[in-house]
């Protein structure tokens with residue numbers, strides 16, 4: 002997949018310093034950050050960047066279709082730069098860790114033709130929820146961590 006920053010360069014989006022650091026934070030290591038987490042990482046690169054600017058930039062990227070908003074459970078929205086391949090998500094309901102799931106075959110994501118009801122599909126959102134190994138271990142041994 003083409004990384005976000007490369008895609009933005011290709012479409013000649015005006016990369017101000019603020020936009021660049023937001024795109025940089027979302028590029029590469031594929032995690033699904035909250036806006037606050039994007040802000041935290043962006044500030045390491047550009048200390049004066051505000052949370053409002055981060056939100057504005059994220060909203061712009063979403064509107065451009067270069068970043069996807071993922072609403073997993075009740076938690077804050079996550080921002081996903083992986084818009085080029087249809088995928089599902091695997092989420093830990095305890096710590097919120099969110100991973101991509103690449104379907105084994107393209108058909109695994111398909112809506113059966115006899116159930117499409119004439120819809121033109123815009124988006125697919127599948128989230129598998131569970132406990133990651135760390136949280137599962139802690140959930141099984143509550144006494145060890147209770148205050």
Ligand SMILES: [Zn+2]
Nearest residue numbers: 093096133136
């Ligand atoms: Zn977890």
Ligand SMILES: [Zn+2]
Nearest residue numbers: 081083100101
């Ligand atoms: Zn994703």
